[in-house]
Amino acid sequence: MLHHSTELSTVVIVGSGIAGASAAQTLRADGFRGRVVVIGDEPSPPYRRPAVSKDLLSGATTAEKNALKPDSFWANNDIELITGATAVGLDTRARRLTLSSGETLHYSALLLATGGRARRLDGVSGAQVFTLRSMRDAESLRESIRRTGSLLVIGGGLIGCEVAATARSLGADVTVLERDPSLLGRIVPPAVSSMVAALHRENGVDVCTDVALSSLDVRDGSARATADDGRSWSAGTVLVSVGTVPEVTLAAAAGLRVHDGITVDEQFRTSADGVYAAGDAANIPATGGDRYRSEHWNAAQAQGIAAARSILGTPQPFTDVPWGWSIQYGHNVQFAGATRFDDDYVVRGSIADRDFTAIAVRGDVPVGAVAVGRPKELRTVRTLIAQGHGAPPPVSTY
Ligand SMILES: Cc1cc2nc3c(=O)[nH]c(=O)nc-3n(C[C@H](O)[C@H](O)[C@H](O)COP(=O)(O)OP(=O)(O)OC[C@H]3O[C@@H](n4cnc5c(N)ncnc54)[C@H](O)[C@@H]3O)c2cc1C
Structure with a gap:
């Protein structure tokens, strides 16, 4: 939409989590030569958030080892990474963003990848x-x-x-x-x-x-x-630990449509021209007219990539079946699609032995799965869900 009327010279990304970071990377990987600025309010460069409750909390890994990329990556890819800075004001008509330092930035496209915070x-x-x-x-x-x-x-x-x-x-x-x-x-x-x-x-x-x-x-x-x-x-x-709320302060203050996250269309466009949203902060359309907000690492990454392609004017259909994982006492529990406690489940393997895939079925359609120790099987179920009827809205989990 934007690119037919406005030249794409500067893309500004608010949020240096996985959604923002993978959008920046994709812009460069897909050949964008304009300015790319990523603003993050945390002091450190992008890192792997799932380790926060696992190896970072235990001390088994360090901040350096848990960084998403080596520090040199951002400069080498001509991505301006501004850490420790909060975006506090957004004027969508003037296409201007204000930072807590008072600095202002003009954008031709803006991606809000502001994630969530703990309730x-x-x-x-x-x-x-x-x-x-x-x-x-x-x-x-x-x-x-x-x-x-x-x-x-x-x-x-x-x-x-x-x-x-x-x-x-x-x-x-x-x-x-x-x-x-x-x-x-x-x-x-x-x-x-x-x-x-x-x-x-x-x-x-x-x-x-x-x-x-x-x-x-x-x-x-x-x-x-x-x-x-x-x-x-x-x-x-x-x-x-009673749930996550989407971080929509900036979007709401700027008058963007917001409802359990920043409302976007199938190309991650918000209600304001030239402004996109992706990741935990975004409320996205699902197949069948429903909407949902994901709270999983891989989904945020996939959405960041897809939003970057929309910004570049090369959107692709977004059919990602969201999935996530949790590691407890060395057991890798994986979730895909839209599992709900009240679904009918078909179980392969043995739950008692902690080696199983439980496939959630509504009618006779697979809609989601929970698995322990069976990553390959979970991948197959995701393909089935995607090929069949697409993913219905998942229940937020993190
Ligand atoms: C403790 C924990 C463990 C998890 N473990 C798993 C797991 O095992 N598996 C899994 O699939 N998922 C897991 N998740 C979920 C996963 O980490 C998230 O889905 C993912 O990180 C979301 O990425 P994001 O880029 O959308 O948002 P975030 O990672 O939240 O990044 C958003 C960034 O934007 C910054 N920001 C917000 N507003 C502003 C502003 N106005 N100006 C500047 N910066 C701003 C935030 O501070 C943050 O740094 C876990 C989450 C948590 C919290």
Whole structure:
């Protein structure tokens, strides 16, 4: 749309996560010779966020090893990477972006790849209370777990479960409090939830479900959580892992259409001319008229690549079947498509043996899958979903 009327000279990308970084890379790989600027509010160059709850938190890897690219990559590819800078103002009519430093940038195309942030619990704060999204968050959380030796995880979703596993590897006493009857309950069938809970209990985690928290008191170096039914737990460190919210502050203030993420069309165009969005921040169309927002690494990467091609005027159909993974106690749990706890499942292999693919079927159509230790089979199911009916909206998981 843009490129028929405006020459493409400068592409500005807000967000230096995987969506922004892969868009920048794709612009260069596809031969774009204009200016490419990537603005990121984190202090470090792009890195692999999934390690934040795993090897970065445990200390098994370092920031250097976890970087997406060697530092020299960005300059070598003539990508201007501005770290530690927040984009605070967007004037879509003037095609001008303002940074927290006061600097302004003009763009011919703008990609908003602003990702998400951890949801907080109202009224829950304190020096020992953490959320987890960034490398910096991982450093502070690790330091507190080491210092206090005990961790209370509020929310038994993917991040909560991963952090519980990592904290056990650091030798901490770990309790997981989940509001629902089961861990990962929104996205996997009950048999897989039970398997995951058993895995955590075998590894010494106190897994508590059906917890309706009534209070969380944080004082004098200790936190005490109390449930409606009178149960209570104490720990030195608390992680609140109750979901992710899309980061849409800039987009909303600029008047872009926003609804659970920045609304885009099938070419990742927002409601403003010349402005695109991709990754965890974007709400994208799915086959069949539905919309969804993904919270997986590979999906953010695929969307960043696709958005760059749209910016270049060479859009391609986006038929990516979203998938993600989680590693807990060395087991690689993989998800694809749109799994829901209430789907019918066809299971290959054995859930009890932690070696299976559970294929979610609606009607007689495969719509998603959960697998442990069977990456090849999961790839096949993704192909089937893509060839068949496309992916329906997945349930957000991270
Ligand atoms: C702890 C954790 C573990 C995960 N593990 C897995 C996993 O095992 N497998 C998996 O598939 N997925 C995993 N995910 C999800 C995956 O990491 C995300 O889906 C992916 O990183 C999203 O990429 P993104 O580029 O869209 O956004 P982000 O990675 O969130 O990047 C957006 C960047 O933009 C910056 N930003 C936002 N607003 C502004 C602004 N106004 N100005 C400047 N910069 C701005 C943000 O600070 C951030 O650096 C995990 C996520 C987390 C938090």
